[in-house]
Amino acid sequence: MALSIHVNGGTEQKQFQEPVENPEFDYSQRGQWLRAAVLGANDGLVSVSSLLMGVGSVKQDVKAMVLAGFAGLVAGACSMAIGEFVSVYTQRDVEMAQMKRDGEKRSPVVDENDRRMEKKERLPSPGLAAGASALAFSVGAVLPLLAAAFIRDHKVRMAVVVGVASVALMVFGVVGALLGGAPVAKSGGRVLVGGWIAMGITFGLTKLIGLNGM
Numbered sequence: 088m089a090l091s092i093h094v095n096g097g098t099e100q101k102q103f104q105e106p107v108e109n110p111e112f113d114y115s116q117r118g119q120w121l122r123a124a125v126l127g128a129n130d131g132l133v134s135v136s137s138l139l140m141g142v143g144s145v146k147q148d149v150k151a152m153v154l155a156g157f158a159g160l161v162a163g164a165c166s167m168a169i170g171e172f173v174s175v176y177t178q179r180d181v182e183m184a185q186m187k188r189d190g191e192k193r194s195p196v197v198d199e200n201d202r203r204m205e206k207k208e209r210l211p212s213p214g215l216a217a218g219a220s221a222l223a224f225s226v227g228a229v230l231p232l233l234a235a236a237f238i239r240d241h242k243v244r245m246a247v248v249v250g251v252a253s254v255a256l257m258v259f260g261v262v263g264a265l266l267g268g269a270p271v272a273k274s275g276g277r278v279l280v281g282g283w284i285a286m287g288i289t290f291g292l293t294k295l296i297g298l299n300g301m
Contacts, residue, residue, distance in 0.1 A: 122266045123216075127167060127223030129259040133282045135159045135228040136252040137289035139235055140245065144290045145297030147241040156235065160228040168221035176213040183210070230255050249286065256282040 138159040142152050234251040238244040260278030264271045 122263060124219060124223040125259055125263045125266065127220050128227030129256070129263070129278065130167070131160070131163055131224035131227030132230060132252060132255050132259065133227075133285050134163050134224075136231040136248060136282065137285045139231055139248050140286045141289040141293035143235075143241070143245050143248070144294035149235065149239060149241075149244065152244070153232065153236050156228075156232040160225060160232060163228060164221040164224045167224045168217040171220035172213045172217035175211050175216040179210050179213060227255070227259070252282060252286065253279060 135156050139152050139156050142155040146152065231248045231252050234247045235244050238247055256279045257275050260275035261271050263269075263278070264274030267274075
């Protein structure tokens with residue numbers, strides 16, 4: 088009897104000291120969201136900066152530039168939100184269907200429903216993804232728009248737009264490189280040069296069309 092009590096006590100003590108597994112925070116998922124936000128802000132920055140440069144190449148009126156930039160901000164944010172919503176919803180439907188097929192193949196167990204609910208909670212929310220995408224695009228787009236809105240001199244305004252866009256592009260490139268583990272200098276330079284090319288092409292083609300009277 089004494090031996091039985093000793094064994095049970097040792098077992099209970101071992102069970103008590105056994106560490107409890109806690110669910111760890113999914114840092115990879117957070118990194119994906121941050122990277123998507125940086126890319127969305129970069130898209131907004133390049134799109135609206137290029138639009139301002141294009142309009143500025145044929146119109147010196149600050150009102151025309153600001154209105155065109157604001158329209159680009161709204162249209163781009165809506166486009167990003169709708170595209171992200173449809174994309175994430177489609178991905179969610181595919182994963183839900185796969186989870187259902189996997190559940191049908193397994194033998195019925197008591198905690199199968201709990202396991203399925205846990206997987207559902209880890210799936211991205213289409214509404215949240217759409218809102219985050221639109222917000223990120225708007226944050227990037229508003230930077231050159233604000234830079235152009237309060238400067239009356241046309242040449243200075245154009246130079247400020249390019250300057251603000253260049254600084255922001257470098258920042259977004261560095262942040263994206265840090266999140267993705269890529270070389271900072273190469274990533275920042277690549278994003279900066281890409282933004283310059285987009286603004287230059289938009290400026291040149293719009294000016295060419297404007298000069299031809301179209």
